[in-house]
Amino acid sequence: MTNTIHKPKRRGARSRRALLAMTVCGSLLGALTAHAANPIRIGLLLPKSGTYAVQGAQGHQGAMIALQDFGGKINGRPIKIVWYDENGPQTTQQNMHKLIEQDHVVGVTGGISSGDILAVMPIAERSKTPLIATGPNATEITGAKCNHYTFRVDLPNYTTTRTIYPSLAKNGKNWYFISASYAWGIDGYKQMKGLLDAHGGKVVGADETPLGTSDFSSYILKVVSKNPDALFLGIGGSDLTNFLKQFHQMGLTGKIPVSSLVANDTDLWAAGKDAATGVYPKIWNYTGDQNTEKSKQFAKAFEDKYGKPPESEAWQDYFGMSALLTAIKQTGSTDPGKLISFLESHKFEGYKQRPIYFRKWDHQLIQPTLVAEVRKTIPDQYNYFEIDSVQPAAGKPLESIYPNKSESNCHMDSN
């Protein structure tokens, strides 16, 4: 009786020992092969589904072009991009943890939604993982909520409003506002209203629309009843597409000048040639004289690979990924401290007409912006924008369109 109880025990012990030996051998073997081609993993957080899935796909493609530029490896080590979904703060937080704990990434790039990025920024800081936020616009990211491990490529509302104000102000002083009723839209409204007030303009109406509004006809009736000189929108994605289509059907295209905090090419492509209208701030455009050799090469490589031109979202992720890869290559290291001090001090040349750089005290990418106007006649299904000007004007410092230290709430030094 005792024997029968004893036996399985022994067998258990033996198999456990065998398992241990196997594990040791296995991990040794693993370590050896890993050393030969141990990939450097980089996390990518971009939407795979939901309202911003279009931008997510473009961003991923842009990042892949950056990887292609580096030949897929740095100092003999292959680079592996691990792409997880960015679809709501909770999911994105879980995916950020997964990237860091399971995939052992050396850094993370991406991000479309400000809410999602604000949710993962503390994780980047706690785990000391460099995070290059490529697409969100909320001021806090490089303002009140800034931290030592987060860099932001896209423009804050402060900058987009200052880029576009002079162009829209030419139409008159009575403005109507329609803004998305969450942080980004509300902040954008405040910024633009501030500029308008300071120049003696007047807000004749201001409405907030819930994110995901499909029917704007009632809003448009309100706009018409006030007969404004200009209409400033703080809506994006399919909301902007819906708005432009319905605005066009009511015969208003070209009658009331329109602008918005952002305009993704894809949103205008979806609205169609007749409905597309307006003058917008833009971070990058695939056509125009402002493009450097590097920009043109990127646009060509993208079009060759994916069969359509890149939109600004693709460029942002291309640049974000390039910046991180450059840092890894130049420092010859994946140490977060070294990567961060490199990113804080490096001037990235060739991407735009002037060298661009992450500002040391708030990690905002300081770069010129574009005033882009929808063409009168659109030559093909993608080429919607004509570049009116590059801001700030030549001779003015780049930082003149970004919040200065006294206007900003970013105090990283205390960290």
Added chain:
Amino acid sequence: MDAMLLTSQLVNGLVLGFLFVLIAVGLSIIFGMLGLVNFAHGAFFALGAYFAWTLRPYVGDVGVLFLAPVCVFAVGVVAERLLLRPLYDKEPLLSLLLTFGLALFIEEAIRTIWGSIGHPYDAPDFLSGFVHYGPVFVTQYRLAVLGITVLLLIGIWLLLEKTRFGRIIRAGSRDGEMVNMLGVNLKRVFTLVFGLGTALAGIAGVLAAPLWSVVPSISEQAIMPAFVVVTIGGLGSLRGAIVSGLLVGISVALAIQFWPAASSAVMYLLMVAILLVRPRGLFGETWERFE
């Protein structure tokens, strides 16, 4: 001046309401006749828009209005035969979960076939103007949507109330066993009803394509108002869907006039208020099968 604007908002809300009725009516019929909550309704709506986008260059605006719903009908019939039929005598929860899965599947299929980027879709040229009469300002296209919706509703009413087929459906929804015993092939009737409901979603999709962005997530934009309208009106009631659709349209328009930030919440508030007073919705009836 403000009274003028208010009138124009009321009319606009009414027109918007007809769009909601159109989106909801197929869902209502499927529930009313089959007792099935079809979560994939929004996905069939999206399919309507995408079929229309694909077929339009070949058959024109009027052509797609007929052809696209026929294609959606075909998809609906296949889905019913292969997936839903085996579940009718099982727990209702199973078919509910199945339609939910179907919704996700169709949306992903759309993304795979047509891509995630939105497609431009204008209103037809002959409907691109607008009507401006006193304070009332409506686009011709929206008026056309209203007209088509009214015609469809009359057609559905005639079908259900005045034809033999309609009597079979109504009888079958209450006592399927008896109808079967009378020698009617009820399974085939169910298939046709499901197909009809999805085809109506398809028509709504075709008509909404010039108004909304043709992107894969268009299905999500349709499904929520559809459920709210059907719930307020009373599950399965055609009359309820019409009244509540118009009610929701007007409420949304007035909310935008007076309190825009709450405009997407107002239909849910309306639903809560009505369900508190009338738990079965406005015209909801007692159903032996679900008691």
